[in-house]
Amino acid sequence: MSQDNILKVENLVMHFGGIKALNDVTFDIKRGSVSALIGPNGAGKTTVFNCLTGFYKATGGSILLDAGGKQTSVVKVLGEKFKGSDFTSPASFFERVKYKMFGGSHLVNRAGLARTFQNIRLFKEMSVVENLLVAQHMRVNRGMMSGILNTKAFQKSEEEALQRAFYWLEVVHLTEFANRLAGELSYGQQRRLEIARAMCTNPEIVCLDEPAAGLNPSETEALASMIRVLRDEHNTTVLLIEHDMGMVMNISDYIVVLDHGEVIAKGGPDDIKSNPKVIAAYLGAEEGEEVTL
Amino acid sequence: MSQQTNGISIAAAVKDTIIAGLLALIVFGPVVGVLLDGYEFNLRAGDVASIVAVVMAGRFALSVFSQTEFGKAFLYRQSTKDDGVVVTAPDYKSKMRFIIPLVIVIGLIAPFIASKYVLTIVILGLIYVLLGLGLNIVVGLAGLLDLGFVGFYAIGAYGLALGYENLGLGFWSMLPLAAIMAAISGAILGFPVLRMHGDYLAIVTLGFGEIIRLVLTNWTEFTHGPNGVSAPLPTLFGLEFKRRSKEGTPFHEFFGLPYDSAYKYIFIYLILFLVVLAVLYVKHRLTRMPIGRAWEALREDEIACRSLGLNHVLVKLSAFMLGASTGGLAGVFFATYQGFVNPSSFTFFESALILAIVVLGGMGSTVGVVIAAFVLTVLPEMLREFADYRVLMFGILMVVMMIWKPRGLVRVTRTGFATRKGTVK
Numbered sequence: 066m067s068q069d070n071i072l073k074v075e076n077l078v079m080h081f082g083g084i085k086a087l088n089d090v091t092f093d094i095k096r097g098s099v100s101a102l103i104g105p106n107g108a109g110k111t112t113v114f115n116c117l118t119g120f121y122k123a124t125g126g127s128i129l130l131d132a133g134g135k136q137t138s139v140v141k142v143l144g145e146k147f148k149g150s151d152f153t154s155p156a157s158f159f160e161r162v163k164y165k166m167f168g169g170s171h172l173v174n175r176a177g178l179a180r181t182f183q184n185i186r187l188f189k190e191m192s193v194v195e196n197l198l199v200a201q202h203m204r205v206n207r208g209m210m211s212g213i214l215n216t217k218a219f220q221k222s223e224e225e226a227l228q229r230a231f232y233w234l235e236v237v238h239l240t241e242f243a244n245r246l247a248g249e250l251s252y253g254q255q256r257r258l259e260i261a262r263a264m265c266t267n268p269e270i271v272c273l274d275e276p277a278a279g280l281n282p283s284e285t286e287a288l289a290s291m292i293r294v295l296r297d298e299h300n301t302t303v304l305l306i307e308h309d310m311g312m313v314m315n316i317s318d319y320i321v322v323l324d325h326g327e328v329i330a331k332g333g334p335d336d337i338k339s340n341p342k343v344i345a346a347y348l349g350a351e352e353g354e355e356v357t358l
Numbered sequence: 359m360s361q362q363t364n365g366i367s368i369a370a371a372v373k374d375t376i377i378a379g380l381l382a383l384i385v386f387g388p389v390v391g392v393l394l395d396g397y398e399f400n401l402r403a404g405d406v407a408s409i410v411a412v413v414m415a416g417r418f419a420l421s422v423f424s425q426t427e428f429g430k431a432f433l434y435r436q437s438t439k440d441d442g443v444v445v446t447a448p449d450y451k452s453k454m455r456f457i458i459p460l461v462i463v464i465g466l467i468a469p470f471i472a473s474k475y476v477l478t479i480v481i482l483g484l485i486y487v488l489l490g491l492g493l494n495i496v497v498g499l500a501g502l503l504d505l506g507f508v509g510f511y512a513i514g515a516y517g518l519a520l521g522y523e524n525l526g527l528g529f530w531s532m533l534p535l536a537a538i539m540a541a542i543s544g545a546i547l548g549f550p551v552l553r554m555h556g557d558y559l560a561i562v563t564l565g566f567g568e569i570i571r572l573v574l575t576n577w578t579e580f581t582h583g584p585n586g587v588s589a590p591l592p593t594l595f596g597l598e599f600k601r602r603s604k605e606g607t608p609f610h611e612f613f614g615l616p617y618d619s620a621y622k623y624i625f626i627y628l629i630l631f632l633v634v635l636a637v638l639y640v641k642h643r644l645t646r647m648p649i650g651r652a653w654e655a656l657r658e659d660e661i662a663c664r665s666l667g668l669n670h671v672l673v674k675l676s677a678f679m680l681g682a683s684t685g686g687l688a689g690v691f692f693a694t695y696q697g698f699v700n701p702s703s704f705t706f707f708e709s710a711l712i713l714a715i716v717v718l719g720g721m722g723s724t725v726g727v728v729i730a731a732f733v734l735t736v737l738p739e740m741l742r743e744f745a746d747y748r749v750l751m752f753g754i755l756m757v758v759m760m761i762w763k764p765r766g767l768v769r770v771t772r773t774g775f776a777t778r779k780g781t782v783k
Binding site for chain 1: 443445447448639640643644646647648649651652654655658659661662663664665666667668669670671672772774775777778779780781782
């Protein structure tokens with residue numbers, strides 16, 4: 066795996082019972098790029114996302130995340146079934162047991178991949194700042210005694226976390242709402258807060274699931290510039306699912322098109338726009354008309 | 359609606375009064391007014407008249423009150439109140455702050471003034487405060503419905519009694535040990551079951567509480583079954599609070615005081631009061647610490663928590679263990695206060711009572727839980743005559759609360775943070 070690919074998905078297969086949601090999906094995401102995953106409804110975009118972020122355990126294939134100076138296999142950290150070879154090698158046996166007991170999607174986040182959700186999942190009864198503080202859980206001083214005794218080190222770590230939280234609030238233009246409940250914010254603000262929350266975990270790649278859904282054109286424009294800020298100022302790779310083609314074509318460096326659980330095209334925006342398979346998938350092809358590349 | 363004038367309309371009040379009177383007549387007439395006497399019946403018009411008169415007077419007063427300026431404002435507040443969570447301003451200081459030192463001072467003076475009977479009730483109230491605070495971490499903060507909390511309470515209580523009987527460990531050594539034991543049993547119970555959600559978890563914990571009780575009842579060689587075990591009293595630097603001590607001098611002889619059985623309650627009360635204050639402080643800190651925030655975040659949305667790198671099982675487990683250890687502490691105090699424990703103190707009703715304290719006080723609210731714990735333990739003592747109707751009144755209270763204040767007595771507030779310059783390092 067070359068160093069400039071942050072995410073490498075190979076032959077990803079996901080079955081739900083008899084339904085083949087994903088069939089042999091293969092793509093790479095370049096470090097520092099803005100990539101988009103598009104496709105008609107039901108194409109399996111969100112399923113790919115859930116596999117990448119560890120919410121679904123892929124039926125087959127591999128997902129390798131190269132972040133934080135090490136490679137992480139997303140399928141492995143979710144806890145795999147024991148294999149015959151585990152019983153001869155104690156090291157791999159214990160690793161397997163460890164991931165079975167303590168593994169899960171949180172390890173994917175700790176490896177450097179953050180995500181947002183299609184249906185916004187904020188902590189609605191907590192304040193906006195607290196939402197961002199929770200996201201920094203792994204970075205702050207979590208010592209029980211230092212917290213209870215409110216030591217200097219604890220106060221310093223909390224202050225840093227607060228400063229980081231306010232930094233991200235500035236980025237997403239929510240500073241004035243810092244002390245409001247997250248559930249009271251408007252839809253567009255909640256979307257932005259969710260992106261800020263994902264960024265507070267200090268990820269190298271952030272996956273945005275339909276970030277522009279329900280936003281008006283000017284909000285979409287603001288979102289696009291925000292995504293560019295993430296890429297240019299924070300060296301964050303962005304992978305997004307989006308239906309707003311104007312925005313996708315505008316900001317993406319690389320586009321992967323899914324249809325019926327298969328990758329039908331990948332490439333730059335200009336290639337995709339003129340790709341007959343993509344046009345056929347979106348608009349439908351005439352009966353008997355042969356679609357060729 | 360037409361614009362209302364400021365005057366009080368007596369006519370409207372009288373109309374309300376007459377309607378209420380007629381309704382009272384219909385309801386109470388047959389119930390109170392007709393008394394069977396063999397095959398005869400006696401009419402008791404006088405009783406009915408007095409009841410109807412009381413109802414009418416009450417309705418008239420209410421009607422007039424609701425038309426006054428103050429009454430209107432009161433009703434408006436009641437009908438438009440918002441029970442939700444509020445975030446306070448960063449520099450907000452509660453007007454009730456002075457009450458904390460006041461309560462501490464009163465709490466420390468009280469045992470020397472109050473009678474022994476009052477003291478025992480207050481001790482019981484404080485034990486339930488501890489239980490409520492423990493369960494509040496699990497249910498209120500982490501959002502895990504635990505119906506078997508009494509199991510940890512039993513572990514604490516039996517820990518003291520059996521630790522003393524078998525290992526000769528006294529109150530002071532068992533106090534931390536029981537908390538640790540309860541936490542460990544919480545972890546053992548929690549690790550396999552905390553992957554479950556909501557209802558399933560409630561059923562498993564319900565089973566756990568019952569298992570503990572059944573083990574205590576049936577393992578007679580060790581726990582003495584339903585006969586129970588006696589538990590030791592706390593000692594003050596080795597001085598016992600008994601009339602006669604087997605080893606050493608008892609407390610009253612050492613200080614040259616006449617024997618009084620109230621001393622031991624005063625002593626238990628003082629320790630308990632300090633422990634409750636410590637637990638309250640810890641709870642106060644926890645909600646401002648990463649772990650406390652993680653609990654609340656988990657209650658709000660578990661999937662989002664996982665996407666942020668929080669290990670949901672370990673976060674839940676920490677809430678479960680801390681809650682359990684508080685329950686264990688309460689158990690130790692209960693055992694030493696009763697001087698005797700048996701399994702009948704740890705029934706499901708007890709779990710339900712603790713849960714009621716948390717729900718009544720308001721999920722996640724500390725002050726609310728303290729108030730609710732006292733209300734639900736002291737009130738039954740005050741209303742001894744109505745002991746038969748205790749559970750009925752309990753149920754009515756719950757229904758009324760759910761309609762009137764479904765989010766609990768005390769509204770949950772969150773602390774605001776002052777805006778500062780953001781930086782990333």
